[in-house]
Amino acid sequence: MPVKKKKVTPSRSKKSSEALAKIRSLESEISIVIQEMEQTVRHFDCLSQFASLVASDASREDLIHGAQKLACELLQCEAAIVDLFDVPVAVALQAKVEERRVKSVLQIPLKIGQNTLGSLQVMNKVALLAAVKPGRALSSFDLGDQRLLEELGKQLAVGLENSRLRLKLKKSFAETVDVLAEAIEKKDRYTGGHTKRVAYYAVLIAKHMNLNAEQSEMVRLAAILHDVGKIGIEDRVLKKRAPLDEAEWVEMKTHPQLGFEIMSRMEGAQEAIDGAHYHHERWDGTGYPRGLKGEEIPLTARIVSLADAYDALTSNRPYRDGVEPALAYEEILRSRGTQFDPRIVDAFIEAFHVEKMGKGSGGSNR
Ligand SMILES: [Fe+2]
Structure with a gap:
């Protein structure tokens, strides 16, 4: 017995293709939300790791190098530079940047209270998410990037200040040791x-x-x-x-x-x-x-x-x-x-x- 084909009306066909488009759009939004959540978790992990470095006895050089590396990872950019007023420590990836054209820059001050120690600067945002989120200006830094950099900058400033105080304490300890050693030699x-x-x-x-x-x-x-x-x-x-x-x-x-x-x-x-x-x-x-x-x-x-x-x-x-x-x-x-x-x-x-x-x-x- 021949199978009778069901007739699809034009309105029903239109409805199913609209539903399909909606599903695809939802899938795409879910994918973006998941990606953003994963990114937030990664940011949190990175900042926690840096907080541990700050809490340790890390040297000033380790802190600067760690912050520069982390800034590049967190903000997905080509370079990061720490500039301090007391010592010219514009190091690490700067040489690499000089060969490139500067396309985007974000800079924040490194502050302890009212005292500005220097600045933390990032350059050339890399547009990694452009494929899944078209239309967003990913090749420049946004407000989210600024907040992340400010958070990293706050931690770096605390770490640098702790390191300065530790060095001062060590210097004063060494001076006291010398005075005591001289006293025993004299006695x-x-x-x-x-x-x-x-x-x-x-x-x-x-x-x-x-x-x-x-x-x-x-x-x-x-x-x-x-x-x-x-x-x-x-x-x-x-x-x-x-x-x-x-x-x-x-x-x-x-x-x-x-x-x-x-x-x-x-x-x-x-x-x-x-x-x-x-x-x-x-x-x-x-x-x-x-x-x-x-x-x-x-x-x-x-x-x-x-x-x-x-x-x-x-x-x-x-x-x-x-x-x-x-x-x-x-x-x-x-x-x-x-x-x-x-x-x-x-x-x-x-x-x-x-x-x-x-x-x-x-x-x-x-
Ligand atoms: Fe002794």
Whole structure:
């Protein structure tokens, strides 16, 4: 039996094609909304990551570089430049921009309160969404871009200000350390540069442990501070030109704690303070003032402890001459794993041979 074809009226056909067009239009709008939502989530992620960088101890260079990279990602543009008034840091992608024609620019000030630090500028918006959202002027920056850049700029300004304050604090800490080191050298002239030599040896060991510049600086400061507590030791004990008796030893052993009491008022470098406080602790737990053991002892203190011992061994005392570096070297190796952290002894071995560590004169590791 032949199938009878249903007759489609012109009005019904028109209605279905209109419905189809509506569906397509809705699909397109949904696609744009999804894309915009994904973009918002991506923006939020990027800004959160930058907030973590700001909250960390990131350097000024890392902050600037991070902000420039992020600005390009967030705003989909070809280049971003940070210009600061105090230092000309127009860096990173600028060279690349100079070769290109500037088509669009957006610039915001970097401010902390009323103080303007400089500016953050982005250039040449890339029209990535033009295909799905025709008619929108995507090759220039819009209000949404400006808000994003302002948010990034606020975070960058806070990060730069924190970094400036941290540097200022470190500088004032280093100045205080120098004053204290001078005070101990003046009180006990017999030490004859002991502090400087311990700092020198400690930094060499840090170098052969591959510590970074900041850790190495903490080691240097800890070494300079290590005997500051001797300011509080009586002269008859400190300057005695003979081995100490038991009671005198008890007094002498208070110097790490006395030093800590002086240093605890200083702000800026806890690792350096800890390094000085615990420089008479021993790897096997039999040291003082707290009998800390192994890695309970801060790394800076373990390094200063070895550098201090090496200088004391090679330095002359009123009641005995210092030994030759080779003998001091053997002595240090014998104390690997008892008095000293094995890893630090290994770095010392490398430093001793590579840097040709020599001999001091004067000094004491009491
Ligand atoms: Fe000491």
